[in-house]
Amino acid sequence: MSVKQTITLPPPRPTPIERLLSPFQDFFRTASAGGIVLIVSTIVALAWANSPWGASYEHLWETPLTVGVPGFGLTYSLHHWINDGLMAVFFFLVGLEIKREVLAGELASVQRAALPAAAALGGMVVPALLYAAFNARGQGAPGWGIPMATDIAFALGVLALLGPRTPIALKVFLTALAIVDDLGAVLVIALFYTEQIVWGTLGLGALLLGVLALLNRLGARRPIVFTLVGVLVWLAFLKSGVHATVAGVLVAMTIPVRTRIDTREFLDRGRKLLNAFDATGEEGPRIVTSHRQQAIIQDLETTCNHAQSPLQRMEDALHDWVAFVIIPIFALANAGIHLEGDVGAAFAHPVTLGVIVGLVLGKPIGITLFAWLSVRVGLAELPGGVSWRSIHAVSWLGGIGFTMSLFISALAFPAGALVAEAKIGIFTASLLAGGVGWVMLRRAAHPETAVPDA
Numbered sequence: 001m002s003v004k005q006t007i008t009l010p011p012p013r014p015t016p017i018e019r020l021l022s023p024f025q026d027f028f029r030t031a032s033a034g035g036i037v038l039i040v041s042t043i044v045a046l047a048w049a050n051s052p053w054g055a056s057y058e059h060l061w062e063t064p065l066t067v068g069v070p071g072f073g074l075t076y077s078l079h080h081w082i083n084d085g086l087m088a089v090f091f092f093l094v095g096l097e098i099k100r101e102v103l104a105g106e107l108a109s110v111q112r113a114a115l116p117a118a119a120a121l122g123g124m125v126v127p128a129l130l131y132a133a134f135n136a137r138g139q140g141a142p143g144w145g146i147p148m149a150t151d152i153a154f155a156l157g158v159l160a161l162l163g164p165r166t167p168i169a170l171k172v173f174l175t176a177l178a179i180v181d182d183l184g185a186v187l188v189i190a191l192f193y194t195e196q197i198v199w200g201t202l203g204l205g206a207l208l209l210g211v212l213a214l215l216n217r218l219g220a221r222r223p224i225v226f227t228l229v230g231v232l233v234w235l236a237f238l239k240s241g242v243h244a245t246v247a248g249v250l251v252a253m254t255i256p257v258r259t260r261i262d263t264r265e266f267l268d269r270g271r272k273l274l275n276a277f278d279a280t281g282e283e284g285p286r287i288v289t290s291h292r293q294q295a296i297i298q299d300l301e302t303t304c305n306h307a308q309s310p311l312q313r314m315e316d317a318l319h320d321w322v323a324f325v326i327i328p329i330f331a332l333a334n335a336g337i338h339l340e341g342d343v344g345a346a347f348a349h350p351v352t353l354g355v356i357v358g359l360v361l362g363k364p365i366g367i368t369l370f371a372w373l374s375v376r377v378g379l380a381e382l383p384g385g386v387s388w389r390s391i392h393a394v395s396w397l398g399g400i401g402f403t404m405s406l407f408i409s410a411l412a413f414p415a416g417a418l419v420a421e422a423k424i425g426i427f428t429a430s431l432l433a434g435g436v437g438w439v440m441l442r443r444a445a446h447p448e449t450a451v452p453d454a
Contacts, residue, residue, distance in 0.1 A: 095252025122370025
């Protein structure tokens with residue numbers, strides 16, 4: 001979900017099974033893979049919901065599922081477990097990325113954060129206002145948060161389709177913008193889509209968060225410790241009335257970002273261990289039976305773990321699970337719309353129009369305008385190698401709401417009414433915004449076909 005630079009070493013000689021699986025592994029390493037899997041899940045959900053087996057689609061997700069032991073467990077529908085349980089893991093990963101970017105990334109200083117932060121703010125305010133213009137006094141009024149969101153996986157996936165022609169600074173800008181956008185969406189969910197609060201349970205959740213913060217200060221570094229207490233925080237928030245996914249972000253804020261050893265100590269220990277390994281004189285397959293070498297390898301692995309913060313390790317471990325399992329399952333459970341009657345009339349509904357106008361027009365206008373204003377008043381600077389044409393082009397990708405927009409639509413219309421209209425608007429707007437953004441970025445990448453900046 002973020003832009004990373006790595007050093008690639010020549011891989012060892014592949015085994016037969018690795019050669020067989022290499023096409024799949026290569027696909028899942030691409031930046032657009034998550035978006036492609038998400039599209040496939042959405043198509044399957046739509047086809048299933050409108051097939052002769054459409055009733056089974058609704059029945060499956062409403063199936064009750066009990067987690068726990070007899071007499072002490074939680075019983076919710078499968079749909080509820082996905083939206084409040086699995087998506088908490090997604091929000092936990094979002095929280096880890098926010099913390100990393102704030103402490104050591106593109107949001108680490110006011111000057112670096114100003115441009116994407118201002119752009120994200122405009123990309124939330126303008127779409128919400130445009131949606132409200134269509135639904136201020138109607139039943140769709142609670143849905144104003146739907147067009148505020150950006151789907152970072154889809155947006156970066158579209159950007160990745162352009163390959164190396166896209167400046168790295170533009171990718172960094174979009175990533176930082178989407179992360180600030182995610183933070184805004186979390187705040188909107190916590191503040192405006194919480195109906196009733198059980199303060200005692202919420203207080204217990206806050207106390208457990210304090211325990212996690214204390215564990216961080218005391219030097220706890222094992223992810224399992226934070227995971228176990230984090231599950232208790234999630235449970236407290238689930239019962240408090242505040243949406244349980246907010247717990248994911250808050251728990252992420254307590255995950256240690258410091259390493260056990262610094263760069264110099266890592267180099268010293270690593271060299272000593274490698275020298276000790278070399279001094280054993282063992283070669284070839286005998287390494288399997290050499291207890292000394294095995295012990296050195298384990299010490300080297302421990303040293304590598306100590307040179308990584310728990311935040312880095314947890315983020316790396318969760319990334320593929322979220323991108324290729326959790327988000328596709330969420331799309332499969334939430335993207336299915338049973339299309340019946342006059343579908344064309346749905347496009348004239350205020351909710352559908354508000355979502356489409358908010359995402360397709362509000363996002364690019366808000367992102368570009370607020371970014372321009374932040375530079376104009378001296379709060380931010382345009383990154384080197386990035387033109388205003390590129391900023392405006394990438395702002396269209398902000399109109400790909402999808403995952404977060406679908407999530408907020410379920411919160412805005414919990415009774416199910418108007419959810420279909422909202423989903424139609426989300427799908428239509430995401431396709432339009434993604435398509436226009438891709439075309440504009442292609443034109444921006446070929447100066448000879450583009451109009452010069454003013």
